[in-house]
Amino acid sequence: MADLSAFPITKRWPAQNPNIIQLYSLQTPNGAKIAIALEELGLPYEAHYISFATNNQKSAEFLSLNPNGRIPAIMDPNGPGGKPIGLFESGAILLYLAEKTGQLLPPDAVGRYETIQWVFFQMAGIGPMFGQFGHFFKFAAEKIANNSYPMERYRDEAKRLLGVLEGRLEGRQWIMGEAYTIADITTFPWIRGANIFYGGREVLDYAKFPSVMAWLERCIARPASAKGLNIPVKPE
Template sequence: MADLSSFPITKKWPAKNPDIIQLYSLPTPNGVKISIALEELGLPYEAHRIAFDTNDQKSPEFVSLNPNGRIPAIIDPKGPDGKPIGLFESGAILVYLAEKTGKLIPADAAGRYETLCWVMFQMGGVGPMFGQFGHFFKFAAEKVANNSYPMERYRDESKRLLSVLEARLDGRQWIMGEEHTIADIALYPWVRGADVFYGGREVLDYAGFPNVMAWLERCLERPAAKKGLDIPART
C-alpha cells in the first residue's frame, strides 16, 4: 500500500485507497477537466471535494499541495520512477495524465506539440478571458453598472476566442481532427461553463458559432463527460 503520509493534504482529506490517484477538486470548468480526463483514460481515482464556501482551497493542507490555492490538484501514488507525485494546474495535470498513459495525445512529436498549443490556448486565453467575462457579467454587474467597459472588453475578447475555435473546427470533428485529445478536454468545459454557469449564451452569441456548438454537443455526449462533469458530487 502506498505511503502518502508525506503529503499534509492527506491529513485533512484521508485517502480511502492510497494506491489510486487522489483528486482534489470541485465541478468547475477547471476542475472537471481532470475528472473527465480520468474517466476517459479509465484510471482509478478517489475524488475529494474542496469546498469554496468554507475556503478549503486556502487551508494550509491544500496549499501544501498547491501553493497557489486553486483547484484542481492530484496526488499520483505511482508517479515517475514509481514514487508518489503531487501536481497542480489543470493544464499540467492533463499533460501528465496523457503522457503517463500514452492516450489523449498524438504519439508523433508534431501532433503532440500542436495539441499542446491548443491546451495553452485554453490556459492562457479561453480560461482567463471567459472567467473575467463571467465575473463582470454575472457577479460584478452592479459594481460596473455605470461603466460597461469591463464587461464589453471581456465579452468581445471571449467572442474573438470563440471565432478562433470556430475556424479551427471547420471540417474537423475534434480540435486535432479525428482524435479526441486533451485539447478538447481543456476547452469544452469552459465553453459549456460560459453558458450554464455564467448564463452568457446569448451575450456571447453562441448561435453564431455553429462549428463550436456541434463540437460541444459531441463532447458532452461522451460517457466520460456525462460522469466527469459532476465529480466531485455537487451539493
C-alpha cells in the same frame, strides 16, 4: 500499500485507497477537466470535494499541495520512478495523465506539439477571458452599472476567441481532427460553463459559432464527460 504520509493534504482528506490517484477538485470548468480525463483514461481515482464556501482551498493542508490555492490538484502514488507525485494546474495535470498513459495525445512529435499549443490556447486565452467575462457580466454587474467597459472588453475578447475556435473546428470532428485529445477536454468545459454558470450564451452569440456548438455537443455526449462533469459530489 503506498505511503502518503509525506503529503499533509491526506490528513484533512484521507485516502480510502492510497494506491490510486487522489483528485482534489470541484465541478468547475477547470476541475471538471481532470475528472473527465481520468474517466476517459479509465484510471482509478478518488475525488475529494474542496469547498470554496468554507475556503478549503486556502487551508494549510491544501496549500501544501498547491501553494496557489486553486483547484484542481492531484496526487499520484504511482508517479515517475514509482514514487508519489503531487501536481496542480489543470493543463499540467492533463499533460501528465496523457503522457503517463500514452493516450489523449498524438504519439508523433508534430501532433503532440500541435495539441499542446491548443491546450495552451485554452489556458492562456479562453479560461482567463471567459472567467473575467463571467465575473463582470454576472457577479460584478451592480458594481459596474455605470461603466460597461469591463464587461464589454471581456465579452468581445471571448467572442474573438470563439471565432478562432470556430475556424479551427470547421470541417473537423475534434480540435485535432479525428482524434479526441486533451485539447478538447481542456476547452469544452469552459465553453459549456460560460452558459451554465454565467448565462452567457446569448451575450456571447453562441449561435454564430455553429462548428463550436456542434463540437461542444459531441464532447458533452461522451460517457466520460457525462460522469466527469458531475465529479466530485458535494458531501451531504
